Amino acid sequence: MHSCGSRKIIVWILCLIFSLSHSILxxxxxxxxxxxxxxxxxxxxxxxxxxxxxxxxxxxxxxxxxxxxxxxxxxxxxxxxxxxxxxxxxxxxxxxxxxxxxxxxxxxxxxxxxxxxxxxxxxxxxxxxxxxxxxxxxxxxxxxxxxxxxxxxxxxxxxxxxxxxxxxxxxIELSSLDLSFWDTLRGDVDFSIFLHLKSLTSLDISTLNTRSIFSSTLHMVSPIGSLALASCNISEFPKFLRTQTSLFYLDISQNQIKGQVPEWLWSLPGLEYEIYLLDISSNAFKNPFPLLPKSITFLSASDNQFSGEILKTICQLDSLETLVLSNNNFSGSIPRCFEKFNTKLTVLHLQNNSLSGEFPEESVSVGLISLDVGHNQLSGEFPKSLMNCTGLEFLNVEENKFNDTFPFWLRLLPDLQFLVLRSNEFHGPIYSPEGSMSFPKLRIFDISKNLFSGALPSDYFSGWSEMSSGVYTPDNKQKRFIGIGFSNYLKSVVLANKGLEMKLLGTSFNIYKSIDVSGNRFQGEIPKSIGLLKEMIVLNMSNNAFIGSIPPSLSNLTNLQSLDLSRNRLSGKLPPELGKLTFLAWMNFSYNNLEGPIPQGTQIQSQDSSSFLHNPGLCGAPLPKTCSGGEEATINKDKEEDQVLSWIAAGIAYVPGVFCGFVIGHILTSYRHEWFKKFFHYFS
Missing domain, CATH: 3.80.10.10 (Ribonuclease Inhibitor)
Incomplete structure (x- = not known):
């Protein structure tokens, strides 16, 4: 009776559990x-x-x-x-x-x-x-x-x-509308809405991701003053502009407009005296170059197909502050006019054309903040009138044929941040005992692929504050420089980084701090003051004749990502402190006279063996050559000690683990045996 009653209770409990489970589910x-x-x-x-x-x-x-x-x-x-x-x-x-x-x-x-x-x-x-x-x-x-x-x-x-x-x-009261960078997922946009906006004077629909065709569907009844249509898939010059006589700001850059800038644009009543910004860059415009109104302040016509000489009529634009004609097919010489006719010019970018001859002293406006004439065929001496441009921040003359000594007077420019003399025929020393070579705000210093020579004193980099601390705060003049239209005429330089040449554009300049003196004829030791430049990202001193040992002070450059000291005459051992540079992703010490074991460290050991080749005395990983004698014994001893410690640690962890496993297994086995015994007793 007791057994039968127990079985009924168990069955009832199981049914109750099932019922509750079903209800819960x-x-x-x-x-x-x-x-x-x-x-x-x-x-x-x-x-x-x-x-x-x-x-x-x-x-x-x-x-x-x-x-x-x-x-x-x-x-x-x-x-x-x-x-x-x-x-x-x-x-x-x-x-x-x-x-x-x-x-x-x-x-x-x-x-x-x-x-x-x-x-x-x-x-x-x-x-x-x-x-x-x-x-x-x-x-x-x-x-x-x-x-x-x-x-x-x-x-x-x-x-x-x-x-x-x-x-x-x-x-009807809407006067300004900005829909720029709006992603419509390539859908259609009904531009008839603008017909109702009779008070609209400013419209920005740049980079509006739509499949609508602006030039045929966009119409304006209001007197537009500011119009931005950059990157809007426009293939022809907008005809509705014929009715706009109050336009003072027009940006139609980064489209696919071919042919010529229409002459009727400048014949509109009143427009000749009002427009101050015109950006037609990154299209397919051809000659003739447009006749511009004297009122214009900002002109960007870069990345088009203009050719021939730069018209001297540009000299008559006495209000012009920004002139960007980069990436065209202009030839001939630079007009000799800006200093005489225009003292307001702050930005002059003529990069990547076919300009030749000397850089005329008369073409230097004292108000220059940014000058880029890189990738041309300019020759002769470097214009000394630049020393009067006390607000100059960006100077790029790379890939030309300038033949001159180092312009020591550059140290008189207190705001200079970017100096690129790369790939010219500059020669002689870059150090003068007559005065300090202090560049307190310099961020990029590239004088590579020239004929510079001589030795650098140990304290050469001691006055380069911006690369040392990075505490420099931009002043009002720089804010003006990166203000209106800055994104439309991006600065650009070629930078050697991690063994490759990369083009540095726009906002990337705010990140990189680099020194490149490669491809010259420098001698003597690497200045120990290089270790002061703690904010530096890229350092390239390859292809010179530097001697002596690598300064251990390089270990202070904790932000360094790329280091190239190859093809010099450096000797001694690689400083073991370099293993502490955790951001150093690429390094090259090949073609020197270095010796001894390669320091053990994650960053160093991850390099390809080519980074250490042609140093007869170097040994150890990642080179196939093992170190001999005491050096190899020391390395092997360290490895053996590490292996012994690993085995001891494993043994210490193994014994308690086995013991605990045995005890837990025994308890579970005993409990399971007792549970099955009681279970079969109830149902027997």
């Missing part, structure tokens, strides 16, 4: 009674309460909403099934009738909303700034309403927005 798989979050429902209910509904219209979705029900079941609402957040509010053609109130706007509290569709809802008034709170919004459809006033600045906060429809709205 059913409960867990069933959705909660109210999925919608309370704050989301309150925001929606407040939104509904703002309007005077149009009665019992069949298309009035909010008529079915009930405050005591789950808002995720309401018409026009879609929720996230896991979180209950409202993702989609679609009240298209719901005849809400009324303004979107800016004081309460309840909609701005739906911060997880991705899709908002209020098209053709008889809405009017100003668009509320609270729309800018919907940072996850990808679709916003407000067309077919009667909105007026200005487009709120907060719309710019919608970084995820890919679709915006506001057609038929009467934003």
């Amino acid at each position: 059913v409960w867990a798989s069933s959705p909660p009674k109210h999925l919608c979050r309370q704050d989301q429902r309150d925001a929606l209910w407040e939104f509904k309460s703002e309007f005077h509904l149009s009665g019992m219209a069949a298309n009035e979705k909010t008529q079915t909403w009930r405050n005591n029900s789950d808002c995720c079941s309401w018409d026009g609402i879609t929720c996230d099934p896991k979180t209950g957040n409202v993702l989609d509010l679609n009240l298209w053609s719901s005849s809400l009738n009324g303004p979107l109130r800016s004081s309460s706007d309840s909609i701005g509290n739906l911060k997880y909303l991705k899709d908002l569709r209020l098209s053709e809802c008889n809405l009017f008034g100003k668009l509320p700034s609270s729309l800018g709170n919907l940072s996850d919004l990808t679709h916003l459809e407000l067309d077919g309403n009667g909105f007026t006033g200005e487009l709120p600045v907060s719309i710019g906060n919608l970084k995820q927005l890919t679709k915006l429809l506001i057609a038929s709205s009467k934003l």
Whole structure:
């Protein structure tokens, strides 16, 4: 009886467990009674309460909403099934009738909303700034309403927005609209919206990712003053500009416009005296070069197909501050005019053309901040009139035929940050005992592939503050330099980094701090003061005749990523301290007279053997040559000691592990045996 009763109890318990388990599974798989979050429902209910509904219209979705029900079941609402957040509010053609109130706007509290569709809802008034709170919004459809006033600045906060429809709205007070870098996922954009913006004076739709054709669909009825159409897939010059007589800022760069800049652009009434910025760079414009208005301040025509000599009429542009004609086919000499006619010129970029002859002293405006004439065929002496440009920050003359000694007067330029004399015929020493070679703000120093010679004193780099501490703060003049139109005429230099030549562009200059004196005839020892330049990223002193040992002070360069000391006459051992440079990803010590074992370190050992070749006395990994005698014995001893320690550690961990495993196994085995014994006893 006892055995039978026990079996019944066990069976009853098993049935109860099964029933409870089933109930739990059913409960867990069933959705909660109210999925919608309370704050989301309150925001929606407040939104509904703002309007005077149009009665019992069949298309009035909010008529079915009930405050005591789950808002995720309401018409026009879609929720996230896991979180209950409202993702989609679609009240298209719901005849809400009324303004979107800016004081309460309840909609701005739906911060997880991705899709908002209020098209053709008889809405009017100003668009509320609270729309800018919907940072996850990808679709916003407000067309077919009667909105007026200005487009709120907060719309710019919608970084995820890919679709915006506001057609038929009467934003008559809107004066400035910036839709640049807006990704419409290659969709169509209805540009008829601009026909209603009668107060619009500034429009920027640069880099708008759309498949629409601007030149045939974009029309403006308002007097536009500032227009930016950069990178908009334009293939012809916009004809609607014929009606614009108040234009003072025009950017149509980075398109595919071919042919000539139309002459009618400069014959528009009043335009000759108003336009101050014109950017036609990165197109396919050809000759003739446009006749420019005297009022122009900024001109960028780089990356086109202009050829022939640079017109001397440019000299008459006495308001010109920025002139960028890089990457064309200009030939002949540089016009001799800027110093005499224009003292305002701050940026002169003529890189990568076929300009020849001497650099005329008269072409140096005392106000220059940036000068780039690299990759031409200029020859003769370096223009000494540059010493009067006390605000000069960027100087690049790479890949020319300048034949002169080092311009020691450059140390008189207090703001010089980038100095590139690479690949010319400069010669002689770069050190003068008459004065210090201090460059307190220098970030890039590239004098490679010249004929410089002589030795450098031990303290040569002691006055290079910017590379030592990096505490320099840009002043107002530099802010002016990187201000208007800076992105349209990017600075560029070729930099040897990690054994390869890379082109440094634009904002990359803020990152790199480098010294390249390779490919010259320098002698003597590497200055120990090189260790002061703690902010340096790239150091290249290869292909010279440096002697002596590698200074251990190099280990202070904790930010160094690339180091090239190859093809010199260096001797002695590799400093073991170099193994501490954790950012040093590439190094080359080949073709020297170094000796001894290669230091053990992750960064050094990860290098290819070619980084150490042709040093007869070097030995050890990654070279195939092993070290002999005491050196090899020391290395092997260290390896053996490491192996012994590893085996001891493994043994210490193994014994307790085996013991614990045995004890746990014994307990589990005993427990399992006893449990099975009792189980079969109950069911026997």
